[in-house]
Amino acid sequence: MSSDPRVSSEDTLRVSVLSEALPYIQRFAGQRIVVKYGGAAMVREDLREAVFRDLALLACVGVQPVVVHGGGPEINQWLKRLAIEPQFSNGLRVTDAATMEVVEMVLVGRVNKQIVNGLNQVGGRAVGLSGSDGGLVRARPWAEGANGLVGEVESVDPSVLTPLLELGYIPVISSVAPDQYGKAHNINADTVAGELAASLQAVKLILLTDTPGILRDRHDPTSLIRQLSLSQARELIAEGVVAGGMTPKTECCIRALAQGVAAAHIVDGRHPHALLLEVFTDAGIGTMVVGRSPYRPH
Numbered sequence: 075m076s077s078d079p080r081v082s083s084e085d086t087l088r089v090s091v092l093s094e095a096l097p098y099i100q101r102f103a104g105q106r107i108v109v110k111y112g113g114a115a116m117v118r119e120d121l122r123e124a125v126f127r128d129l130a131l132l133a134c135v136g137v138q139p140v141v142v143h144g145g146g147p148e149i150n151q152w153l154k155r156l157a158i159e160p161q162f163s164n165g166l167r168v169t170d171a172a173t174m175e176v177v178e179m180v181l182v183g184r185v186n187k188q189i190v191n192g193l194n195q196v197g198g199r200a201v202g203l204s205g206s207d208g209g210l211v212r213a214r215p216w217a218e219g220a221n222g223l224v225g226e227v228e229s230v231d232p233s234v235l236t237p238l239l240e241l242g243y244i245p246v247i248s249s250v251a252p253d254q255y256g257k258a259h260n261i262n263a264d265t266v267a268g269e270l271a272a273s274l275q276a277v278k279l280i281l282l283t284d285t286p287g288i289l290r291d292r293h294d295p296t297s298l299i300r301q302l303s304l305s306q307a308r309e310l311i312a313e314g315v316v317a318g319g320m321t322p323k324t325e326c327c328i329r330a331l332a333q334g335v336a337a338a339h340i341v342d343g344r345h346p347h348a349l350l351l352e353v354f355t356d357a358g359i360g361t362m363v364v365g366r367s368p369y370r371p372h
Contacts, residue, residue: 095354102353103136105277106239110267111143111189113284115343122192125282128349129244130198137353138239141200141246142270144263145185152176169223169260177260181248189246200244205251206258208234211266213251213259225251225259227266230273268326272333279330280352281323282343287361288316288324301362304331324363331365338363 109129115121132139153160153176161168169177186202193200205211210232213225235245247270249263264281271279288310290297302310307328310316316324320340327338341352341360352358 091355094356095350098354099135099137102277104138106138106140106271106274107132107278107280107353108140108142108267108271108274108276109349110264110279110281111141111343112146112263113282113343115282115348116143116145116185117147121343121346123196124346125343125349126189126192126196126198128347129193130196131350132353133198133242133244139244140235140239140270140274140276141189141244142249142263142267143181143185143189143246144249145181148185149177149180152180171223174223174258174260178250178258181250181260186246186248193244193246198244199242200246201238202246202248203234204248205261205266210234210247211251211261211269213253213261215253215259223257223259225253225261227251227261227269228253230269232270232273235274262322264323264326268330268335268338271330271335271338275334277336278353279327279335279338280349281326281338281340282348283323283340284342284344285320285340286342287340287359288320290315292317292320299361300358301364304328304363304365307363327363331363334365336365 111125115125129139129141150160153173156176158172158176182204186204190200190202203210205213208231210230211227212229214228216224216226238245247266249261249266250258251261252258267281268279286295286298288299288302289295290299307316307324311321311324323340327340330338339352339358339360339362341348345351345359348359352360
């Protein structure tokens with residue numbers, strides 16, 4: 075600590091944080107990072123603003139962030155207003171034609187623009203898109219075939235994103251996409267984020283969640299696994315350590331890594347500025363799954 079009375083411990087801490095962030099800023103400048111935005115970070119106003127500021131800062135220092143979002147809670151609110159009962163099967167929303175109209179209206183027309191406006195207000199340059207725009211995402215019916223207009227990702231063509239990223243814009247993408255006949259489908263946002271990260275050859279895929287990350291003991295938050303390899307992630311699923319809602323998130327990370335993404339992160343979005351803490355600090359705050367080792371520094 076400096077002996078100069080004009081320099082406080084808080085000043086010293088700020089300088090230390092900036093100094094720690096510098097190598098990461100240098101490393102990731104010009105690189106693409108795909109962020110799946112959802113959970114409490116989308117609901118709580120303080121967390122929303124923190125995420126928007128984090129994304130705007132990433133763009134300001136030369137990183138190229140891409141945001142993918144869902145919007146389940148707001149969809150449920152509008153379904154209730156319209157007297158449509160939400161239904162789920164195997165954890166996925168059963169999406170008939172009436173529900174799909176609401177999903178598309180809420181995700182593409184409302185939630186997407188709220189995120190775009192929020193980013194623009196804090197100095198970002200955001201552009202709202204859906205899977206339909208520029209043929210970005212092509213859907214196919216979900217393999218189980220029991221959930222109506224629930225879709226899977228059939229293909230991704232990220233060419234519409236390239237000029238936007240090169241000009242410093244932040245693409246904000248809703249997880250709605252058409253099939254080969256032009257019929258809109260509702261796709262899990264984690265899945266869309268993972269496939270986009272692979273197609274963009276992103277350096278990172280970050281899933282903002284409402285959990286600490288992958289836990290050795292799911293009842294003990296202190297058992298967080300900070301880093302593991304692709305093979306270790308597969309082993310944890312086979313052993314049942316990764317189970318329940320964490321399984322599809324971990325599988326999403328595995329698929330992205332297998333297609334060339336350098337690292338995938340499961341991060342607790344309930345922490346303010348979780349995004350910057352995960353990208354620009356040595357320890358991070360979540361679980362990082364890496365496709366090749368060693369990968370540190372974080």
